[in-house]
Amino acid sequence: MLNNNFSKEHELYLKAVKRRKTAVIIVQILILIIFFLQWELTARYKIVDPFLVSQPSRMIKFMGKLYSEGMLFRHIWVTCYETIIGFLLGTIVGTLIAIILWWSDFICKVLDPYLVVLNALPKIALGPILIFWVGNGKTAIILIALTISLIVTIISVLTGFKEVDEDKIKLLKTFGASKSQILRYVVFPSSIPTMISALKINVGLSYVGVIVGEFLVAKEGLGFLIVFGGQVAQLDMVMLSIIILSISAYLMYEAVALLEKKFTVWRS
Amino acid sequence: MAKLIIENLSMIYHTIEAETKAVDNLSLEVLDGEFLSIIGPSGCGKSTLLSVIAGLLQPSSGRVLLDDMEITKPCSKVGYMLQRDHLFEWRNIFSNITLGLEIQRKCSKESLLKIERMLEKYGLSGFKNYYPHQLSGGMRQRVALIRTLAIDPDILLLDEPFAALDYQTKLAVSEEVYKIIKQEGKTALMVTHDISEAIALSDRVAVLSKRPAKLKNIYDIKLSVENRTPLKSREAPEFRHYFNAIWKELDIHVE
């Protein structure tokens, strides 16, 4: 419980902790600044070839150009949209399948080897088939993202379900709970932490799926910019897209972390 | 009058590797309003017995009667308290207590009011909105008891309810739990492997053999103390006498 009448020693301790935290952040920012500064300078003085590695100032110029054409946010939005949809679908469908497997031990046992094989398969290999089936476009990209995260979701959510304390289930049974009540009252809520860590992994996986999908078929999006930039030898375009991609992936990860905080308040 | 009758109960577990007989032809009666303890070595089949009584397991043979009705599935007349409190961390204290009512869809105004009164009476009303991790082990066990009492059972089954607590807390909590059970006028059947705990709380103590559990003997605990509570019982002159007798009966080998 909170106590605001700290002793002198405790206040010193808190100050030290805070100072350390500030120091970490300052160094983190410094690293970023130094990295981009040396990049800019070494490129400007031709120590490295700006044609091969690009240059921050040229990237900014290119970003301005994209923005004035109204395409900057369009590309970012397309990639984020495909990722979010693929990610949500992977999570929802994966959780539903995990529920079915939890419900029926028989189905779970039957499907077990298939899950193992599908999990081992590099899902990207399915890309061309999916494109062949649903055509060149967003649907194919979303489906690729979905297949990449789906199996991992099923496996990790199911593991979470099965790790639920047997005695907690017994407790509910003594109240006469049905199977769906057991799912609703204990299995699902106590697996939320596992599910959220699955979500965190899924954000990364969905990005992989979307970028690969865009490499294969897209006419817009960050993955398209990367491939296209490579083809027309525009490294500014490639580098800029990669940096924007990292930032948006990071933001989405943070959004999930925020969700985690919200759903686990009871842990404090 | 017998509240609960256990008749020639046997229970066999089947697994691929083996067949384990956990309970062997056990008969026992629990009288209305009494506190009966069952004591036996670990692994002898005590929890199995309680699970059968609670209707969670089907016995291999024999039957269990509660108020002359055979128990075949969990029913709200039987309250079960497990060794650990198993409060749900994601629910606050109040909604932990209403859990049983929610599952049985009996969350009426009166039942909620009754819970409020119980919380008040047992010094927990200030903690209604707390989460389990904010409570001490003893308090959590009290909450677990009230959660069991909330569905208004006729008989309480307690499976080593204090085993997870440290010694001092155990003394304090068993005192409180005993008082609550007596105040609510419930019949109680407690399983334990702690001899002094069994004597301190019970009107009768049934001693079981090693696995498979068979009834060896029943002791009527008569202590010369007034207004009996577990702590007072421990000071009764007869306490040691019962302790020694049960110790011998349990036949524990000291190596």
Ligand SMILES: Nc1ncnc2c1ncn2[C@@H]1O[C@H](COP(=O)(O)OP(=O)(O)O)[C@@H](O)[C@H]1O
């Ligand atoms: N689900 C089960 N399947 C097979 N054997 C079991 C199962 N549950 C308990 N047993 C066995 O039955 C015996 C009695 O167990 P239990 O009733 O839990 O003992 P106690 O509560 O007295 O310690 C033990 O030997 C245990 O290994």
Ligand SMILES: [Mg+2]
């Ligand atoms: Mg046990």
